[in-house]
Amino acid sequence: MALEHPAYGQLRQVTTTASVVLADNPGQMTLDGTNTWILRAPGRSDCVVIDPGPKDKAHTAAIVAATGGEIALTLITHHHHDHTGGIDRLVAQTGTPVRAKDSEYLRGGTDPLVDDEVIEAAGLRIDVLATPGHTVDSMSFVLDDALLTGDTVLGRGTTVLESRSGAFGDYLRSLDRLVTAGAGKALLPAHGPDHPDAEPVVRYYIDHRHERLTQVREALRDLGPDAGAMAVVRRVYADVDKRLWLAARSSVQAQLDYLRTEG
Template identity: 80%
Template sequence: MTLTHPAYGQLRQVTETAAVLLADNPGQMTLEGTNTWILRAAGRSDCVVVDPGPKDESHSAAIAEATGGRVALTLITHHHHDHTGGIDHLVELTGTSVRAKDSGFLRGSAAAFADGEVIEAAGLRITVLETPGHTDDSVSFVLDDAVLTGDTILGAGTTVLGSGSGALADYLSSLDRLLEAGKGKALLPAHGPDHPDLEPVARYYIAHRHERLGQVREALRVLGSDADAMAVVRRVYADVDERLWPAARSSVQAQLDYLRVHG
């Protein structure tokens, strides 16, 4: 029987080269859990792992079992703990080297990513695409038939923006880059279900961000131009579970910063 999302702890083949193991860490921010992607070229026994997931020994063991311990390289989409907590246990189990944008997550003799570089490992060619906005260190990985988007584009809902200055401008640019790089390719996100075509999801994300900007502009018109982020959240996100308001505040702050520069 063909597995469908979600399938905890079971290797689910999605494309010819990409299979996924879903970590059992569901939550409001992680959706059903973190997707650990296992990439394997035709005829190869070794593989590339993307995002080892949270600090969960059973998940790390499942990755090691699914790969037979033959992990040529592990790649990290960004620094959040639900993606990186399992790094060291996976290194212990498989001896994999680890690459990331943030040098604090490098293991072995690996170097930090460079935008646009092509990684050749386990018979695969993987292009690194810097896609900041969710975090400063967010990257995506472009394969021949798919794009692994980390938390930059999710399989359901929308992502939270970093609150740093320039986060929304960075994010809109990242979405444009993914739209271009993902033409005719599948979307393989770090949370939520995969999609056979990245383009409509990316276009929805772009439209959603501009819609939210319009709502924030209207909120400022009512509340005053000096309204703080949480005041805007209470108005714009009134229909959203209040437990998500702290995360929404980060996105609203990014939008306020954007509007102060771009209008």
Template identity: 80%
Template sequence: MTLTHPAYGQLRQVTSTAAVLLADNPGQMTLEGTNTWILRAPGESSYVVVDPGPKDKTHSEAIARVTEGNIALTLITHRHHDHTGGIDRLVELTGTPVRAKTAEFLQGSDATLVDGEVIEAAGLHITALDTPGHTLDSVSFVLQDAVLTGDTILGSGTTVLDSSDGTLADYLVSLDRLAEVGAGRALLPAHGPDHPDLEPVARYYITHRHERLAQVREALRVLGPDAGAMAVVRRVYADVDKRLWLAARSSVQAQLEYLRATQP
């Protein structure tokens, strides 16, 4: 029987080179949980792991089990704990080196990821693509037939911008980059189900962001140009579950900063 999303704790093959192990950490921000991607070319014995997930002993041990501890490299899409919390335990179990955009998460390497670099491991050629916006350090990884997008593009719903360092200006550029590179490549997100083609999902995200910007502009017209983020959330997200308003506030804050920086 072919596995479908979600499948907790079970390695689910998605493409010829990519399989996913879903962490059991569902939530409003993580959807069904964090997707840990397990990559290798056919016939190879070693693996590349992308995002070891949260600090969860059971999940870390499952990654070590399905890879038989033979991890050539672990890559990190961005700094959030549901992606990085499992690093130390996975290193302890397997000795894997770890690379990320920021030095904080490096293990067994002093080389942070560089935009456009090609990583060769487990028989694969993986291109690192800077895609800031969700966070400043967000990186996507391009395979021959797929793109791992981290939280920049999800498998369902839309992405929250972390206003502590994510910006809408960066995010719109990142979406354009992913729409261009994603044509004909599968979408392998860090949360939610995979999709056979990234480009239409990226185009939807671009349209959605511009629609939200129009709604925020209209809210400012009614509320006044100095309205705060939560006042805008109450108006624009009135039909959304109030439990999601705090997350929406972060994205709205990023939108307000974008509009106030770009308006005449």
């Protein structure tokens, strides 16, 4: 019987080339846990790993078991610890080189990831897309049959944006890229369940962001143009668990910056 999501510590086949090992680190920000994706071309024993996941011995052991240690390359979607904490243990046990946009996470003499580059490894062709918004270093990866989005698009709910200036505009542009890249391809997110077609999920994200932006704009009309992010959160996210308000504040700050600088 085929495994279904969530299945902790077990290799679950999702597409012809992609399988996943789910880390046992569930939480409000990680949903069911961190998905470590293992990409393997038909007929090949070596593979590419996307995100080693948290610093957790059991999770690393599950990745090593699932790959047989034959990891031609490991790619990082972004720097958050629940994606990168397991890098050094995985490198120590398999010798895998590691690539990321942020040079802090490079291993094995590799170069930083570059937008629009094409990676050929383990018999796979992987197109690289820079998709900032959740973080400035967020990267997505495109296969023939799948789109791997890190935390830029999740399998359930929506993601948190950086509060930095320009993050919201960056994110809208990232979603526009992904809706095109993901048409007819499976969505393989870093958290939450996979989906057979990425396009409708990304379109929902676009609609949701524009809806939230309208709500923030309306809140400013009531609260005044200089209202702070938390005051807006209290108005716009009144029906959301207050434990998530701090994270929502980051996204709202990004939207306030966008409205005050780009309209």
